[in-house]
Amino acid sequence: MKGRRGRPTQSRSMSRTFIILALLTALLLIYAAYAALVLAPTELTMGPVQRIFYYHAPSAWTAFLLFFINFIASVQYLVRPNESADRFAKWAAVAIGIIACIAAFVVPLPAGIEPSSVATTGIVITAAYFLIRRYFSEQGTDILALVTAEVGVVFCTIVLITGPLWARPVWGIWWTWDVRLTSTLVLWLIYVSYLMLRRFSTSGETPKLAAALAVFGALDMPLVYFSIWFFRTQHPQPVIGGGGSIDPRMLRVFAINCLAFTCYAGIICWFRYRIERMQRDVEETRALEALLEPRGAASGGAQ
Amino acid sequence: MTKAFITPSGITRATLIKDLRLEWRSKDAINAMLFFALLVVVIFSFSFDPTAEESRHIAGGLIWVAFLFAAVVALNQTWARELRNQVLDAYRVSPAPPNALFMAKTLGNFIFVSVLEALMAPLFVIFYNLRVIGSFPQLLLLTLLGTWALVVNGTFFAAMSLRTRSREIMLPLLLFPISIPAIIGMVNGTTAILTGEDSALFWLVLLATYDLVFTTGSLLLFPTVLHAE
Amino acid sequence: MAESAATIVSITGLVKQFGRFAALRNVAAEFLPQRMYAILGDNGAGKTTLLRSLAGLVQPTRGSIKILGGTPREVCADLGYMAHPTLLYDEMSGMENLRYFAKLYGISDEVRCADLIRAVKLDPELSRPVGQYSQGMRQRMSLARALLNNPKILLLDEPFSNVDMRSAREMVELLSRLRGEGKTIFIVTHQASLLEGVADEFVWMDSGRIVARTRTFDEGLSRD
Numbered sequence: 061m062k063g064r065r066g067r068p069t070q071s072r073s074m075s076r077t078f079i080i081l082a083l084l085t086a087l088l089l090i091y092a093a094y095a096a097l098v099l100a101p102t103e104l105t106m107g108p109v110q111r112i113f114y115y116h117a118p119s120a121w122t123a124f125l126l127f128f129i130n131f132i133a134s135v136q137y138l139v140r141p142n143e144s145a146d147r148f149a150k151w152a153a154v155a156i157g158i159i160a161c162i163a164a165f166v167v168p169l170p171a172g173i174e175p176s177s178v179a180t181t182g183i184v185i186t187a188a189y190f191l192i193r194r195y196f197s198e199q200g201t202d203i204l205a206l207v208t209a210e211v212g213v214v215f216c217t218i219v220l221i222t223g224p225l226w227a228r229p230v231w232g233i234w235w236t237w238d239v240r241l242t243s244t245l246v247l248w249l250i251y252v253s254y255l256m257l258r259r260f261s262t263s264g265e266t267p268k269l270a271a272a273l274a275v276f277g278a279l280d281m282p283l284v285y286f287s288i289w290f291f292r293t294q295h296p297q298p299v300i301g302g303g304g305s306i307d308p309r310m311l312r313v314f315a316i317n318c319l320a321f322t323c324y325a326g327i328i329c330w331f332r333y334r335i336e337r338m339q340r341d342v343e344e345t346r347a348l349e350a351l352l353e354p355r356g357a358a359s360g361g362a363q
Numbered sequence: 364m365t366k367a368f369i370t371p372s373g374i375t376r377a378t379l380i381k382d383l384r385l386e387w388r389s390k391d392a393i394n395a396m397l398f399f400a401l402l403v404v405v406i407f408s409f410s411f412d413p414t415a416e417e418s419r420h421i422a423g424g425l426i427w428v429a430f431l432f433a434a435v436v437a438l439n440q441t442w443a444r445e446l447r448n449q450v451l452d453a454y455r456v457s458p459a460p461p462n463a464l465f466m467a468k469t470l471g472n473f474i475f476v477s478v479l480e481a482l483m484a485p486l487f488v489i490f491y492n493l494r495v496i497g498s499f500p501q502l503l504l505l506t507l508l509g510t511w512a513l514v515v516n517g518t519f520f521a522a523m524s525l526r527t528r529s530r531e532i533m534l535p536l537l538l539f540p541i542s543i544p545a546i547i548g549m550v551n552g553t554t555a556i557l558t559g560e561d562s563a564l565f566w567l568v569l570l571a572t573y574d575l576v577f578t579t580g581s582l583l584l585f586p587t588v589l590h591a592e
Numbered sequence: 593m594a595e596s597a598a599t600i601v602s603i604t605g606l607v608k609q610f611g612r613f614a615a616l617r618n619v620a621a622e623f624l625p626q627r628m629y630a631i632l633g634d635n636g637a638g639k640t641t642l643l644r645s646l647a648g649l650v651q652p653t654r655g656s657i658k659i660l661g662g663t664p665r666e667v668c669a670d671l672g673y674m675a676h677p678t679l680l681y682d683e684m685s686g687m688e689n690l691r692y693f694a695k696l697y698g699i700s701d702e703v704r705c706a707d708l709i710r711a712v713k714l715d716p717e718l719s720r721p722v723g724q725y726s727q728g729m730r731q732r733m734s735l736a737r738a739l740l741n742n743p744k745i746l747l748l749d750e751p752f753s754n755v756d757m758r759s760a761r762e763m764v765e766l767l768s769r770l771r772g773e774g775k776t777i778f779i780v781t782h783q784a785s786l787l788e789g790v791a792d793e794f795v796w797m798d799s800g801r802i803v804a805r806t807r808t809f810d811e812g813l814s815r816d
Contacts, residue, residue: 138587246543249543253540253541257523257537260527260529261526262526262528263591264592266526268588268591269588269591276577276584277540279576280540283544283572286569287544287548290565290566291551343611347609350609350612350613351617352617370698373698377692378692381681381692385681385684389683444681448679448681448682449679450681452649452673452675453680453737455648456647456649456668456673457693457697459696592649
């Protein structure tokens with residue numbers, strides 16, 4: 061659907077699918093907003109302001125999902141040309157899934173983390189790796205990386221704006237070095253630098269450089285989280301987003317919003333993917349024409 | 364004609380010695396860099412004028428920010444000589460392993476930035492009336508690990524920014540976000556040791572992990588960056 | 593395309609595009625060992641791109657190059673490359689430069705470096721940094737660097753440009769001798785007259801294609 065090469069023209073059925081999905085997503089978003097503003101119970105201590113949580117947290121979830129896909133796509137782009145690296149990456153992906161499943165039930169986990177979520181995360185990583193490998197060509201993975209980075213930065217920006225907006229009325233301060241929010245800020249910085257690299261690069265192999273940067277970013281994130289976490293244990297401050305148990309009705313609204321945002325992100329990414337794909341196809345066609353026709357007609361570039 | 368076996372360490376050593384010799388010859392660059400480091404310390408001292416008690420708490424942050432700026436200026440020069448006359452093409456065409464070159468450049472930067480730090484640190488001690496309450500060997504180890512963290516990624520991103528417009532601004536742009544965990548570690552570790560109030564053990568482990576992860580990552584990905592057109 | 597056993601370089605369907613600009617359009621050719629090939633053409637014809645592709649500095653958009661039985665990167669130890677930028681450190685002397693670049697090929701033989709410098713009619717004892725050489729001296733030192741690893745194939749991009757007549761002639765003599773010793777030499781140049789009577793073949797390029805291959809320079813001129 062997304063990544064078939066050699067199909068520059070859009071078939072009727074695909075655009076119809078897109079419109080239907082877009083409409084469904086719109087409906088889902090409207091319902092999710094209604095759920096957040098009306099259906100969800102008002103929080104005891106924070107009052108109506110707390111409803112921003114249904115905008116803030118699902119955005120974070122969506123941003124992390126998109127950046128995760130970017131990471132997998134970047135790894136794919138780097139390893140695919142090299143056979144031994146490709147094989148190694150495949151085994152690593154499988155190993156992660158297996159180890160996560162085993163560790164979830166064998167290793168004692170820190171408080172608040174369910175074994176099922178660890179196992180699910182591992183399986184999702186493995187599944188995502190092979191799905192992307194199956195459905196995206198080499199160029200496709202590069203476009204996927206670009207698209208998820210762009211849309212991810214947008215959702216990440218929403219998280220960073222809604223965070224302080226929430227914190228100010230509730231705790232009286234704009235910013236606290238809250239672990240999750242600060243980690244999100246660093247993630248945002250890394251991906252903005254990723255987009256800048258893409259824009260400023262003059263190399264013919266920009267996708268490779270960008271993919272390398274994405275891998276560095278992914279390696280960095282656990283270290284970012286731990287460094288801020290430890291710093292915070294030494295300097296405790298209010299936690300934005302709250303911890304502890306959550307009312308099941310609120311959880312349901314949260315889940316609906318997560319689903320709505322994910323669908324929304326999916327639609328935008330799909331759309332952006334098509335545009336980028338079309339642009340590249342046009343470039344390729346023009347380049348092929350330049351190849352065939354005698355020089356002088358096409359404008360020259362630097363040699 | 365006897366052809367000796369190509370050893371990466373041999374190439375690293377030869378490149379490092381060549382770089383150090385060239386730096387020594389063109390002393391202008393070193394002098395300018397040292398003077399810049401001095402200026403940074405002085406300006407910081409004017410901007411933040413704490414009491415002796417407060418200074419121990421904030422000096423960690425100030426020192427490392429100053430080191431960071433000095434390091435970026437040094438890192439931007441990493442490949443300057445190789446860019447002239449397209450010497451990098453000579454590397455790319457030779458069978459020499461790219462990582463040997465990378466290690467040589469990183470070690471060279473490490474030495475250079477350490478020299479800058481060795482100059483700036485005593486000045487900070489003087490201007491801020493600092494006294495190390497915690498363990499000095501620990502502080503030394505922290506500084507070594509932290510400097511390596513900056514330098515290994517800095518050399519890598521300096522190579523990446525060779526292929527971009529606005530080369531000099533791209534380096535810090537790429538380096539700073541990725542270095543945040545290392546900076547947090549350096550600053551908090553230094554503060555912990557200077558004030559003697561906390562243990563710096565976690566930060567040392569964090570920095571060691573950071574160094575390991577990113578040295579490996581850079582070594583794996585540098586050939587890709589070097590050979591990118 | 594059938595490959596004769598003696599072919600040392602075989603180019604098939606080589607395309608190189610920089611965005612929309614096609615520097616090389618479907619170049620196909622075979623080259624034999626122990627020959628000197630002069631590559632000629634106007635600016636923008638693709639000569640430099642072709643040479644850099646042979647050196648492995650430029651990756652083809654499409655097509656392939658087989659050199660000494662492998663890709664250029666695989667056989668880089670047997671290639672010597674020289675271009676208009678000297679690929680030398682301006683701040684070091686000639687001998688220091690060669691000594692260093694020799695290490696990249698695993699060569700620690702200093703006598704060899706000195707011999708090479710003498711072969712290009714320069715003085716190994718000269719301590720002046722290369723940046724202060726004349727253009728002719730620079731080109732000659734750059735050639736010495738390209739010869740360090742005793743390459744089987746030499747790739748030279750404009751070796752005679754801005755070089756005085758005497759240096760140029762001496763370089764041509766040296767190259768001719770090297771060909772006699774078994775090397776295959778590719779020279780991109782605008783001064784084809786220097787190679788008249790010396791080069792085995794003149795390869796004419798235009799708009800990213802090889803348009804003619806002639807035995808003599810005059811033949812190629814008269815084909816228009």
